[in-house]
Amino acid sequence: MTSGRCGSEPPAVLVIGVGNAWRGDDGFGLVVAEALADSLPEVAVKTASGDGAALMSEWEGAELVIIVDAVRSGAAPGTLHRLDASAGPLPPDSLRCSSHAFGVAEAIELSRALGTMPRRLVVHGVSGQTFAAGTDLSPPVRDAVGPLLKRIRDEVAALTLARESAGHR
Amino acid sequence: MTDANMPRTARTTRTIRCDYLARVEGEGALYVRIRDGCLQDVKLKIFEPPRFFEALLRGRRHLEAPDITARICGICPVAYQMSACHAIENALGITVGGPLRELRRLLYCGEWIESHVLHVFMLHAPDFLGYESAIHMARDHGDLVQMGLRLKKIGNDIGALLGGREIHPINVRVGGFYRVPERRELQRLVEDLTWACDAAEKAARWVATLPFPDFEQDYEYVALRHPAEYPFNEGRLVSSGALDIAVSEYEQCFVEEHVAHSNALHSAMRGRGAYFVGPLARYSLNFARLTARAQHVARACGLGETCWNPFQSIIVRCIETLYACEEALRIIASYERPERPFVDAPAFPGRGFGCTEAPRGILYHRYQLADDGTITDARIVPPTAQNQKTIENDLRGLVPRYLDLSDSELQWRCEQAIRNYDPCISCATHFLRLDVDRGGAAAVP
Numbered sequence: 314m315t316s317g318r319c320g321s322e323p324p325a326v327l328v329i330g331v332g333n334a335w336r337g338d339d340g341f342g343l344v345v346a347e348a349l350a351d352s353l354p355e356v357a358v359k360t361a362s363g364d365g366a367a368l369m370s371e372w373e374g375a376e377l378v379i380i381v382d383a384v385r386s387g388a389a390p391g392t393l394h395r396l397d398a399s400a401g402p403l404p405p406d407s408l409r410c411s412s413h414a415f416g417v418a419e420a421i422e423l424s425r426a427l428g429t430m431p432r433r434l435v436v437h438g439v440s441g442q443t444f445a446a447g448t449d450l451s452p453p454v455r456d457a458v459g460p461l462l463k464r465i466r467d468e469v470a471a472l473t474l475a476r477e478s479a480g481h482r
Numbered sequence: 483m484t485d486a487n488m489p490r491t492a493r494t495t496r497t498i499r500c501d502y503l504a505r506v507e508g509e510g511a512l513y514v515r516i517r518d519g520c521l522q523d524v525k526l527k528i529f530e531p532p533r534f535f536e537a538l539l540r541g542r543r544h545l546e547a548p549d550i551t552a553r554i555c556g557i558c559p560v561a562y563q564m565s566a567c568h569a570i571e572n573a574l575g576i577t578v579g580g581p582l583r584e585l586r587r588l589l590y591c592g593e594w595i596e597s598h599v600l601h602v603f604m605l606h607a608p609d610f611l612g613y614e615s616a617i618h619m620a621r622d623h624g625d626l627v628q629m630g631l632r633l634k635k636i637g638n639d640i641g642a643l644l645g646g647r648e649i650h651p652i653n654v655r656v657g658g659f660y661r662v663p664e665r666r667e668l669q670r671l672v673e674d675l676t677w678a679c680d681a682a683e684k685a686a687r688w689v690a691t692l693p694f695p696d697f698e699q700d701y702e703y704v705a706l707r708h709p710a711e712y713p714f715n716e717g718r719l720v721s722s723g724a725l726d727i728a729v730s731e732y733e734q735c736f737v738e739e740h741v742a743h744s745n746a747l748h749s750a751m752r753g754r755g756a757y758f759v760g761p762l763a764r765y766s767l768n769f770a771r772l773t774a775r776a777q778h779v780a781r782a783c784g785l786g787e788t789c790w791n792p793f794q795s796i797i798v799r800c801i802e803t804l805y806a807c808e809e810a811l812r813i814i815a816s817y818e819r820p821e822r823p824f825v826d827a828p829a830f831p832g833r834g835f836g837c838t839e840a841p842r843g844i845l846y847h848r849y850q851l852a853d854d855g856t857i858t859d860a861r862i863v864p865p866t867a868q869n870q871k872t873i874e875n876d877l878r879g880l881v882p883r884y885l886d887l888s889d890s891e892l893q894w895r896c897e898q899a900i901r902n903y904d905p906c907i908s909c910a911t912h913f914l915r916l917d918v919d920r921g922g923a924a925a926v927p
Contacts, residue, residue, distance in 0.1 A: 426621045
């Protein structure tokens with residue numbers, strides 16, 4: 314799914330919701346992406362299954378990339394995490410356990426090694442409760458959708474402001 | 483883990499333990515037991531839980547088989563769709579020819595390209611060069627990794643165009659496709675594919691310079707063979723032994739058996755045991771059906787018409803990638819859009835067999851259909867399940883040569899050997915665990 318601005322130029326801000334709609338809380342990134350596509354028309358919003366090579370080509374040329382994904386952590390289900398990948402390597406094993414050998418974390422680190430990282434790359438994660446088969450988010454994870462939408466809108470607004478004051482259009 | 487400072491000679495038993503083998507598709511472990519300097523036991527343990535797809539198919543409509551079985555694997559869904567379509571069509575007594583058949587080959591080209599390139603650049607090449615991962619390799623070989631990523635994307639683009647999306651295509655159906663592309667849509671791929679031919683050749687010539695262990699085994703290769711084509715969808719099942727059978731005779735010649743240490747059934751050839759499927763088998767049984775350029779590049783890379791060194795499978799994957807790019811260009815150049823995207827596939831009772839060449843080797847499907855087309859029985863035999871015995875045999879041949887290596891070096895060599903098969907453990911039933919048990923007091927219980 315792609316929405317928001319399109320055209321030949323890479324988007325300034327790109328949000329990628331990563332996940333699998335059929336595996337419980339793993340659908341979190343997709344739910345957030347869908348809500349953002351409706352409410353942030355100036356931002357390009359995409360969804361992805363988590364294939365690393367596809368992610369790398371999606372974010373090529375973008376200035377700020379926000380990835381939304383479910384994470385494994387010791388924190389209570391529904392806890393939000395913000396990982397600034399531009400600042401340094403992500404903690405190992407932080408991102409969702411993928412059936413693919415080449416996933417989100419690998420794509421970020423490979424991009425870093427190749428020098429093709431976006432200027433800013435932020436991962437917003439939620440601690441999942443269940444990744445069993447099923448399309449419903451668990452209650453604590455569902456409750457985290459609203460607060461994360463606000464955080465992302467604020468982050469995008471701050472960047473837009475910074476770009477405008479720097480003379481971008 | 484054994485104590486690395488302890489002299490080797492003082493040990494009676496050695497255990498090497500790799501809890502999760504990375505860079506394979508699925509969850510598995512390897513257990514190696516060495517006693518008094520002799521290899522005693524090798525087990526490829528697949529603990530990926532069984533997924534019961536064959537039972538899941540019972541009671542479903544015959545037209546659902548391609549979409550249900552595509553879910554078995556995110557790397558090779560096209561293979562599942564193709565084998566399912568051919569088996570159901572075989573049961574219905576219909577054949578799909580002309581441009582629809584060509585489009586199926588084109589879709590398969592896309593899957594081979596993306597699957598082979600992912601394995602060569604991201605998973606296997608780092609083994610040969612001593613890098614922990616493709617990420618580490620990218621710091622020194624950025625241009626090559628970038629080339630690999632672009633090549634893989636071209637394979638994915640073919641899949642997205644013909645399949646409707648990159649992973650788990652939704653445009654394939656029994657009898658053909660839901661929608662077939664316009665000529666101009668395919669023409670857009672030509673520039674990329676022309677570049678891809680050169681890139682695949684460059685990749686082949688590069689991997690040919692990697693250091694290869696001098697290791698050959700007495701394999702029985704099994705692959706499809708078609709009179710005129712390098713095999714994707716059709717052909718007879720032949721082997722480097724005496725096998726030459728129709729796909730419908732598969733279960734008379736091959737058996738599956740349960741072994742306690744694996745959730746994936748082990749396959750064996752009746753009366754002959756282990757056999758080998760995948761790129762090396764296809765190449766060695768079908769060299770004459772490659773394009774002139776692919777043959778030329780193979781020879782320039784030091785390969786003969788057959789290749790018995792499993793480590794050189796990385797070269798053969800590049801040769802097959804080159805072939806797939808050339809074949810895709812040939813299909814696009816001669817494409818005439820068919821009037822209908824599929825041939826009708828009305829319900830009909832019967833039994834059907836299908837076997838196609840997944841990137842990792844032959845993938846066999848068999849279905850029994852009731853009068854109304856309901857699937858009453860299904861059998862699916864994926865390539866990795868068929869290679870399990872051969873992988874274990876390779877390790878039995880390999881480990882005794884490397885007993886002097888440290889546990890971590892031995893583990894590295896074992897993992898490299900397992901990745902010769904690009905094993906898709908998810909298909910066969912995502913990490914591999916490796917235990918090397920060398921015994922002695924220092925060994926892990």
